[in-house]
Amino acid sequence: MVGRVSTLPNTLASPTTAAGPAAPSRRTRLLALPEARWALTATVAFLAGLGFDAGGAPSWVYGTLYAVAYAAGGWEPALEGLRALRGRTLDVDLLMIVAALGAAAIGQVLDGALLIVIFATSGALEALATARTADSVRGLLDLAPDTATRLTDDGEETVPAAELRVGDLLLVRPGERIGGDGRVVDGVSEADQATVTGEPLPVVKRPGDDVFAGTLNGTGALRVRVERDPADSVIARIVTLVEEASRTKAPTQLFIEKIEQRYAVAVVAATLAVFALPLAFGADLTDALLRAMTFMIVASPCAVVLATMPPLLSAIATAGRHGVLVKSAVAMERLGEIDTAALDKTGTLTEGTPEVTDVRPLPGSGLDADALLALAAAAEHPSEHPLARAVVGAARARGLRIPPAREFVATPGRGVGAVVDGCVVEVGRVGDTHLPADDADTDDPAHAPALRRSPLDRSHTGPPAGTTVLVTRDATPVGTLVLTDRLRPAAPAATAALAGLTGTTPVLLTGDNAPAAARVAEATGITDVRADLLPEDKVNAVRGLHLAGRKVLFVGDGVNDAPALAAAHAGLAMGRAGSDLALETADAVVVRDDLTAVPAVVRLSRTARRLVLQNLVIAGAFITGLVLWDLVGHLPLPLGVAGHEGSTVLVGLNGLRLLRERAWRG
Numbered sequence: 001m002v003g004r005v006s007t008l009p010n011t012l013a014s015p016t017t018a019a020g021p022a023a024p025s026r027r028t029r030l031l032a033l034p035e036a037r038w039a040l041t042a043t044v045a046f047l048a049g050l051g052f053d054a055g056g057a058p059s060w061v062y063g064t065l066y067a068v069a070y071a072a073g074g075w076e077p078a079l080e081g082l083r084a085l086r087g088r089t090l091d092v093d094l095l096m097i098v099a100a101l102g103a104a105a106i107g108q109v110l111d112g113a114l115l116i117v118i119f120a121t122s123g124a125l126e127a128l129a130t131a132r133t134a135d136s137v138r139g140l141l142d143l144a145p146d147t148a149t150r151l152t153d154d155g156e157e158t159v160p161a162a163e164l165r166v167g168d169l170l171l172v173r174p175g176e177r178i179g180g181d182g183r184v185v186d187g188v189s190e191a192d193q194a195t196v197t198g199e200p201l202p203v204v205k206r207p208g209d210d211v212f213a214g215t216l217n218g219t220g221a222l223r224v225r226v227e228r229d230p231a232d233s234v235i236a237r238i239v240t241l242v243e244e245a246s247r248t249k250a251p252t253q254l255f256i257e258k259i260e261q262r263y264a265v266a267v268v269a270a271t272l273a274v275f276a277l278p279l280a281f282g283a284d285l286t287d288a289l290l291r292a293m294t295f296m297i298v299a300s301p302c303a304v305v306l307a308t309m310p311p312l313l314s315a316i317a318t319a320g321r322h323g324v325l326v327k328s329a330v331a332m333e334r335l336g337e338i339d340t341a342a343l344d345k346t347g348t349l350t351e352g353t354p355e356v357t358d359v360r361p362l363p364g365s366g367l368d369a370d371a372l373l374a375l376a377a378a379a380e381h382p383s384e385h386p387l388a389r390a391v392v393g394a395a396r397a398r399g400l401r402i403p404p405a406r407e408f409v410a411t412p413g414r415g416v417g418a419v420v421d422g423c424v425v426e427v428g429r430v431g432d433t434h435l436p437a438d439d440a441d442t443d444d445p446a447h448a449p450a451l452r453r454s455p456l457d458r459s460h461t462g463p464p465a466g467t468t469v470l471v472t473r474d475a476t477p478v479g480t481l482v483l484t485d486r487l488r489p490a491a492p493a494a495t496a497a498l499a500g501l502t503g504t505t506p507v508l509l510t511g512d513n514a515p516a517a518a519r520v521a522e523a524t525g526i527t528d529v530r531a532d533l534l535p536e537d538k539v540n541a542v543r544g545l546h547l548a549g550r551k552v553l554f555v556g557d558g559v560n561d562a563p564a565l566a567a568a569h570a571g572l573a574m575g576r577a578g579s580d581l582a583l584e585t586a587d588a589v590v591v592r593d594d595l596t597a598v599p600a601v602v603r604l605s606r607t608a609r610r611l612v613l614q615n616l617v618i619a620g621a622f623i624t625g626l627v628l629w630d631l632v633g634h635l636p637l638p639l640g641v642a643g644h645e646g647s648t649v650l651v652g653l654n655g656l657r658l659l660r661e662r663a664w665r666g
Contacts, residue, residue, distance in 0.1 A: 033127045035076075035120070036124040036127065036128065038124075039073060039117075039121045039123065041068070041072040041073075042068075042069045042070075042072040042116060042117050043069075043073075043120075045068035045072060046065070046113050046114065046116075048062075049061075049063075049065030049068075049113070052065065063109070066109050069113045069116055069117060070104070070112070073117055073119060074100060074116050074120070077093035078094065078097045080093055081094025081095075095267075095268070095297070095300060096119050096297060097116075099115060099293040099294075100112040103293060106285070106286050106289055106290075107286070108286075108290065111290075111637045114637075115297070118642055118645050119641065119645060121645075122645035122649055145161050145177040145178075145179055147160055147161055148160075148164060148179025149170060149171040149172070149176075150171075151171050156171060161213070161230060164226050164229075165226065166229060168226040169185070169223060170182065170223065170224045170225075171221065171222075171223060172217045172221065172222040172223075172224055175216070175218075177213075177214055177217070178215050178216075178217060178222075179213060179226075180213045180226040180228065181213050181226070181228035182211055182224040182225050182227045183208065184205050184206060184207050184210075184223070184224055185223050185224065185225050187207070187220055188206050188220050188222075189204075189217055189219060189221065190202035190203060190204050190220070191203055191212075191215045191216065192216040211224055212233070213230065213236075251330065251333060252308045252333065252612060264300070267300060271292050271299075274288075274291060274295045275288050291634075291635075293637065294630050294636075294637045295630050297644050298635070299626075299627050300644065301623070302644065302647075302648045303644075303647040303651045304619040304623070306648055306651050306652050306655075307612060307615030307616045307619050310615075310655025310656055311608040311609075311612050311658055312333060312655075314657070314663075315658045315663075316332050317659060318604060318659060318660075318664050319588070319604060319664075321664075323592050324589070324597050324600075325588060325589045327586075327587055328587070331570065331587035331588055332608060333609065334569055334570040334587060335553065335570050335572075335587070336606040336607075336608060336609040337569065337570075338569055338602065339502050339503065339504065339551050340504050340506075340550040341495075341499075341506040341554075341555065341598075342506065342507040343509065343526075343554075343556075344509060344510060344538075344556035344557060344561050344564075345508060345510035345512055345516075345517055346485055346511075348555055348556055348595070349491045349508070349520055349595070350485040350487055350491075350520065351485060351486045351487075352386070352485065352557060352593075353386070353390070353485070354387055354390040354483040355393075355483065355485075355486070356373070356390055356393075357482050357484045358481070359372055359394075360479055360480050360481075361478060361479035362478055362479050365477075365478035365479055367478055367479060370398060372471060372479040372481075373398065373400060374395055374401060374402055374403065375403075375425055375478070376395075376425070376471045376479075377394070377400070378403040378418065378425065379408075379416055379417065379418040379420055379426065379471075381402055381405055382405060382408040383416050385416075387483055391427070391469075391483070405418035406418065406419050407419045415427050415429065423473045423474050424473070424475070425473050427472075428469060429467060429468065467484070467512070468480055468481070469481045484516075488593070488595055491524050491595055492523060492524050492525060494595035494596055494598055494599055497596070497599035498553075498598065498599050499525070500599075501602055504550075505525065505526060505528065506526055507526070507528040507541070508520065508521050508531075509533055509542075509554075509564065510531050511532065511534065513531060514529070514532060517531035535562075539563045542564050542567045543567060552568045552569050552570075553568060554567070554568035554572070555572045557573065561573075565585045565587075566585050570587050570588070571587050571588075572586055572588045572589070572590065573588070574590050574595075588601060600664060604658065604663060604664060607658065611654055611657065615651035615654055618651055618654070623647075626643050
C-alpha cells in the first residue's frame with residue numbers, strides 16, 4: 001500500500017532502527033515489530049468481541065471490544081493517511097480506514113472490524129518481510145567483534161574495535177574474529193570469510209595477505225596491520241551501500257509511482273460512480289455503499305506498488321552477503337538488462353600482479369642476467385608502480401644486492417630513470433624510451449621474440465604475451481625484461497557463463513599489447529579483441545557498442561578503467577579492497593577477486609527482474625478478478641479485503657525469495 005510501501009526503504013536506513021542496536025538475532029521476531037503488536041491487539045479484541053456478540057452479551061461489551069480493534073489496528077494508517085493528505089497525496093491506507101468507518105456507520109460494525117484486522121495483519125506481515133531484508137545485511141554488523149587486541153611497545157592492550165586506527169598492529173588468536181580490515185604481517189592461519197566473500201571453505205592467510213573485519217580466524221595466531229578505518233571496513237561498506245541502495249528507486253518503481261496517484265484518484269472517482277449509479281436506479285443505500293467500499297478496496301494498487309522493490313532489495317542484500325556491493329536499485333535492475341559484456345584484461349581476466357618471467361642482457365653490455373636485474377631493480381626501487389614492484393621483488397627473490405639510487409624520476413606512461421653507481425639508468429617499455437624499439441633488436445634480432453613466451457602456455461612459441469621493458473645505461477641499451485600477468489583460474493568459466501547469459505561472446509578491451517591480449521583471449525574463448533587502448537579509447541569502444549544497440553556491462557579494475565565504467569550501461573569493478581574510485585564510479589564492486597561473482601550477480605539481477613514481472617502479473621490478475629467480481633456479482637466485503645491483502649502479502653513474499661542462498665547459486 002502507498003503508506004506502507006513508502007516506509008520500505010526506511011527499514012534499512014539505519015542499523016539501530018526499531019529493534020535497537022545490535023539485535024541478538026539476525027532474524028527479526030514477529031512480536032518485536034510495533035505493527036505486529038498492534039495487529040495482535042486488534043485481532044484479540046476482535047475475536048473477544050465476536051465471542052461476546054455470539055454469546056448474547058450486552059452490546060456495550062462487544063461494541064467496546066470492536067472499538068478497541070478499530071483503534072488498535074487503524075490509528076497508525078489513519079495518521080499516515082492524514083499526513084499524506086495534508087501533502088496533497090492520496091494514501092490508499094486512508095481509503096481503507098474510510099471504508100471501515102463507512103461500514104460501521106451503516107451498521108456493518110463486524111465487517112468493518114474484520115477489514116481493520118485483516119488490514120493490520122497484512123501490514124504486520126509486510127513489516128516482517130521488510131525487516132528480514134534489512135536483517136540479512138544488518139547481521140553482518142553483529143559479526144564484527146566489540147574489542148580487539150592491540151600490540152604496543154608496552155605489550156598488549158584490549159581496545160574497542162571501533163577505536164582502531166590505520167597502522168595499528170593487532171594480535172588475532174586462534175578462534176577469534178579479526179578486529180579490522182588489514183594485512184597479515186606475521187603468522188599463518190586460515191580464515192573463514194564466507195560472511196564477506198561467500199567462499200565456502202576457509203582461506204589460508206600468510207604474511208602479505210588481506211584479511212577482513214568480522215571474519216573468523218582458524219587455528220593459527222596472526223599479527224595484522226590495520227589498513228582501513230573501522231568505518232571504512234568491507235563489512236561497513238556492504239551495510240552502507242545496501243542502506244544507500246534501499247533509498248533508491250528503480251526505473252520500474254519510479255514509473256509505477258508516476259501513475260500511482262492518477263490511478264488512486266481514478267479509483268476514488270470510480271468508487272463514487274459505483275455508489276451513485278445504483279442509487280440513481282433505486283438500489284438500496286446499504287447495498288450500494290458496501291459495493292462501493294468493496295470496489296475501492298479491491299481496486300487499490302497496493303500489490304502493484306509493492307511488486308518492484310522487495311525483489312530488488314532482496315537481490316542487493318544477497319549480493320552483499322556474497323561480496324558484491326551493488327550501489328542502488330537502479331544498478332541492480334541495469335545489471336539484468338545487459339546483453340554484452342566488455343572486459344578489461346589486467347586485474348580482471350588476469351590477477352593483476354605481474355612477475356618477471358625472463359631477463360635477457362644484450363650482447364656487449366658486459367652484464368649477466370643477475371647484474372641486469374639488479375640494475376633495473378635499483379632504478380625501479382623508489383617507484384610504487386606494479387611493474388616496478390615486480391622487478392624489485394624478482395631481484396630480492398634471487399637474493400641480489402640492489403644498489404642505491406638517487407635523482408629518481410618517473411614519467412607516467414613511459415618509465416623511470418635514476419642515477420645508479422654513477423650511471424643514468426632508465427627502464428621503460430620497448431619503444432617508450434628515447435631509443436626506438438627496432439634499435440633494441442639490432443645486436444640480437446632474435447632476443448625479443450624469445451622473451452615473449454607467455455606464462456599462460458609455456459609450450460607456445462608465438463607472439464609475446466607479456467610486457468617487454470628495455471633497460472638502458474647512459475642511453476645505451478643493456479638488456480630487456482619481460483613481465484607477465486597470470487590468468488585467473490576462473491576466467492574461462494566466467495567468460496563462458498557471461499556468453500551464455502547474454503547470448504554474445506564478451507569483448508576484450510585492454511591497454512596491453514595485441515599479442516598479450518590475443519593470448520588471454522585465446523585462453524578464455526574471446527574472439528573480439530581490442531588492444532593498445534588508452535582510457536579514452538575504452539570509452540569510445542563502449543559508446544560504439546551502445547550505438548550498435550547493445551547494453552554493455554563493463555568489468556574493470558576500477559582505477560584506470562573508471563571512464564569506461566562510468567560510460568557503460570552497467571559498470572562492475574573488481575578489487576578485494578573496493579577502492580574509493582571504484583565505489584564512486586562503478587555501479588557494483590566485487591570485494592574479492594573472484595570472476596565467478598560477475599555472472600552470478602548478473603544472473604541474480606535477471607531473476608529479480610523476472611520476479612518483478614511475476615509480481616506485476618499477480619497483482620494485476622488479483623485486482624482485475626476482484627473488481628469484475630464486485631461489479632458483475634456480489635463480492636462480500638471481508639472476502640474482498642482478504643483477496644486484496646492476500647495479493648499484497650503474496651507479492652512481497654515472492655520478492656523475498658531472493659534472500660535464500662539458492663538464489664545466488666542460480
